[in-house]
Amino acid sequence: HKRMDPSYGATAAHEMPVERDRGLVTRTIVGERHGNRSPVVLQTEVRMVDVAWTQPGELAEWIDKGWEALLYVIAGRAMVGDTTVGTREAARLGPGLASVLGDTGTRLALLTGRPH
Numbered sequence: 559h560k561r562m563d564p565s566y567g568a569t570a571a572h573e574m575p576v577e578r579d580r581g582l583v584t585r586t587i588v589g590e591r592h593g594n595r596s597p598v599v600l601q602t603e604v605r606m607v608d609v610a611w612t613q614p615g616e617l618a619e620w621i622d623k624g625w626e627a628l629l630y631v632i633a634g635r636a637m638v639g640d641t642t643v644g645t646r647e648a649a650r651l652g653p654g655l656a657s658v659l660g661d662t663g664t665r666l667a668l669l670t671g672r673p674h
Contacts, residue, residue, distance in 0.1 A: 573597050581613035581662075589670075604671040611660040619656045619668060627651035627670040634664030 575594035577584045586594055589605030603625075609617055611634070621627045629636065630648045637659040643649045643666075660666070 569597050581611055581615040582617060583610045583612060584608065584617075602671065602674060605669070607668045609658075609660075609666050609668060611662055611664040614661050615659070617656075617658040617660065617668075619651075619658070621651055621653050621656055621670060622672075623653045625653065625670050625672050627656065627668070629658065630667045630669070632665040632667060634661055636660050636664055636666055 571585070574597070575586045575591075577586075577592060577594065584591065585608040587606040587608055589595070589603075589607075591605065591607055607619075628648055628650055629638070629643065631643050631645050633645055635645065636643045636649075638649050638651065638656070641649060658666070658668075
């Protein structure tokens, strides 16, 4: 992939899949989530999801073995296990089921990918 010619394509926000479920609004910016695929195409296995809480609740997300995962809190705070992750802070997630708790107004970016 490193020797490919660069390419560019604009994608409007309304073209990205949005899910609304149990107080969570998730927008898949890159990759696929729950069968919804973003129109943004990359040459590496990467997923980026914007998550916003409209009420207190839990994001349960599967992280595949061999993948790296990072969450970055944009607004509010999130709980990952016993750890509070505040605004403009990040946390690494291990493989398996990740449970992230948030309050109304919490927003974060979840990035996952297979290292190469």
